[in-house]
Amino acid sequence: MDRAMTTHDYRTIDVAVAGGDLRVAVWDPTDARTDDALLIHGVTSSHLAWPFVVGRLPGVRAIAPDLRGRGASSALAGPAGMAAHADDLAAALDALGIARVTVVGHSMGAFVAVVFAHRHPERVSRLVLVxxxxxxxxPQGVDTDALVAGILGPTAARLSMRFANTGEYLDFWRAHPAFAEAWTPELERYLAYDLVDDGAGSLRPATSYRTTAEDTVDMNAGAALPEALGALxxxxxxxxVPRGLQDEPPGLYAPAHLERMLAAHPSVVHQRVxxxxxxxxxxxxxxxxxxxxxxxxxLDRAALLA
Incomplete structure (x- = not known):
């Protein structure tokens, strides 16, 4: 059983944002609520990346959107980019009456979190970047396709693939080295949620390549992130972590590069897992x-300072 199902009641709401509706998941704790956490998923992911973490946070109301262009927000019109996602998050908090929150971002969601804290500083108490x-x-100056392929590899390539049914899609992922030792029913639910009808009798991932490319370029070459980090x-x-999207070392942050980045941003507290x-x-x-x-x-530190 999904552990979050025993600690939280799950629901979704649709929040009006520029271009349409943003799907937002809310896990309401079955115990008395003590805190709120905003959870932001990665570049080709969805809110269902988070139940493992949510189930370990009893008493915490967890709010997790499908970022525009993903999951049930895949039909949102208009460009993506870190600033657009950040403003969508502010709208989601408005809809739920949340003034200030601890923000947790994974992968691209961590970049969105940094930009959100810059654009809406009063809404953020603390940041956890995963x-x-x-x-x-x-590398600088490479074209969009090369940049996306270099960072995401097969994760991006699958966005153009079509699948006859959910089982075929799950079989595709079973061969993925990242999950060789971590296949679970929760993971299957996360993967199946990603599929939508392609209109021609097959299924495709909800995330479009165009959206992924826009976000990847903005995340790595746009102005929003350096401005946000400069004012962090x-x-x-x-x-x-020491392994990347294909379970390969050294992961997204090679040690020498990570050392340079931490030196450039000394206020960031780092933990290797x-x-x-x-x-x-x-x-x-x-x-x-x-x-x-x-x-x-x-969350406990934020409560002490509230």
Whole structure:
């Protein structure tokens, strides 16, 4: 059973944003609510990346959108980019009457979190960045397709693929090295949620390549992230893992590059989490144990200062 189903009641709402409606998941704690946490998923992901972590946060109301262009927000019109996602998050908090919140971002969601804190500083108490948020070590001046392929590899390639049914899609992912030791029913639900009808009798991933490309370029070459990092003022924790999207070392942040980034942003508190890859740091029991513990620490610190 999904652990979050025993600690929280799950619901979704649709929030009006520029271009349409943003789907937002809310996990209301079955115990008395003590805190709120805003959870932001990665570049081709959805809100269902988070149940492992949510189930380890009893008493916490967890709010997690499908970012525009993903999941049930895939039909949202208009361009994406870090600033657009950040403003969507503010609208989601408005809809739920939440003034200020601890923000947790994974992968691209960590970059969105940093920009959100810059554009809407009064809405953020603390930041938890999970394997993302500081600049990646990518070559400058490459074209969009090369940039996307270099960072995401097969994760981007699958966006143009078509599948006869959900079982075929799950079989595609079973061969993925990142989940060789971490296949669970929760993961199957997350993957199946990603599929939509392609209008021609097949299924396709909800995230469009165009949206992924726009976000990847903005995340790595746009102005929003460097401006936000240059003005970073919120307490910030960064967690990194030693293996990447294909379970390969050294992961998104090679040690020498990470050392440079941390030196450039000395206020960021870093924690290395061994034994995990870019996916399993949030979508496995072992990863969620660590992430939820850090989130709880930050929520407690925020409460002390409230």
């Amino acid at each position: 394997d993302g948020g500081l600049p990646l070590d990518v 003022a919120h307490p910030t924790r960064l967690m990194t 061994d034994g995990l890859n870019h996916y399993t740091v949030v979508m496995s029991d072992a990863g969620a144990d660590v992430v939820a513990a850090v989130v709880r620490e930050e």
